[in-house]
Amino acid sequence: MISFVVAIGKNNVMGKSNRLPWHLPADVKFFKETTSSASKIMIMGRRTFESLPRVLPGRKHFILTTNKAYKPPAHEDVFVFHTVEEILKQLDPDQEYFVIGGAEIFKLFFPHADRLYITEIHESFGGDTFFPEYDKSEWELVSCREGVVDEKNKYRHTYYVYDRKK
Numbered sequence: 445m446i447s448f449v450v451a452i453g454k455n456n457v458m459g460k461s462n463r464l465p466w467h468l469p470a471d472v473k474f475f476k477e478t479t480s481s482a483s484k485i486m487i488m489g490r491r492t493f494e495s496l497p498r499v500l501p502g503r504k505h506f507i508l509t510t511n512k513a514y515k516p517p518a519h520e521d522v523f524v525f526h527t528v529e530e531i532l533k534q535l536d537p538d539q540e541y542f543v544i545g546g547a548e549i550f551k552l553f554f555p556h557a558d559r560l561y562i563t564e565i566h567e568s569f570g571g572d573t574f575f576p577e578y579d580k581s582e583w584e585l586v587s588c589r590e591g592v593v594d595e596k597n598k599y600r601h602t603y604y605v606y607d608r609k610k
């Protein structure tokens with residue numbers, strides 16, 4: 445099973461200058477908990493990998509790049525792939541895997557996605573990267589939870605989970 449984990453602002457913005465456009469530690473915590481469950485394998489584009497502050501502990505990083513010479517820093521939890529099919533072949537259908545972006549990689553994996561964890565941040569941000577348009581009628585809402593707004597988490601945000609309709 446393939447799940448997307450993404451946070452979006454108004455207009456589906458998800459990135460700016462290869463960073464997140466916002467600071468929302470509660471969503472970082474949600475991301476960590478979600479991606480640390482099940483397989484603990486995160487699939488990402490080369491640009492998203494390079495946007496991470498470091499190799500994220502306790503999870504494997506599958507990086508997609510077209511560059512055959514690409515060498516990320518040597519680390520036991522970092523693996524490089526060059527095609528979607530090469531990644532799909534590694535996956536066990538009984539496990540949950542987490543595609544974490546960016547926009548290019550979400551587009552590639554949409555036909556294979558079974559679940560979407562979407563944090564909607566109810567605020568407008570400038571940005572240059574947007575979550576792809578998709579057919580919402582193919583998805584059903586399975587849960588929805590309001591995030592807590594406080595001193596450290598200033599934006600109203602909601603955690604949604606959608607499953608692909610059978």
Ligand SMILES: NC(=O)c1ccc[n+]([C@@H]2O[C@H](COP(=O)([O-])OP(=O)(O)OC[C@H]3O[C@@H](n4cnc5c(N)ncnc54)[C@H](OP(=O)(O)O)[C@@H]3O)[C@@H](O)[C@H]2O)c1
Pocket residue numbers: 449450451452457458459460461462463464488489490491492493495508509510511514525526527528544545546547548549550552573
């Ligand atoms: N809000 C969120 O939840 C969230 C999540 C993740 C990322 N982001 C943000 O999104 C932005 C990055 O997203 P992005 O769309 O620019 O980049 P990306 O999807 O992370 O990575 C793009 C790279 O993936 C590789 N790639 C793309 N198609 C491929 C294919 N068919 N086969 C093999 N490799 C392929 C290419 O690497 P090469 O150029 O090396 O060939 C391409 O440059 C950043 O701003 C980041 O902070 C936000």
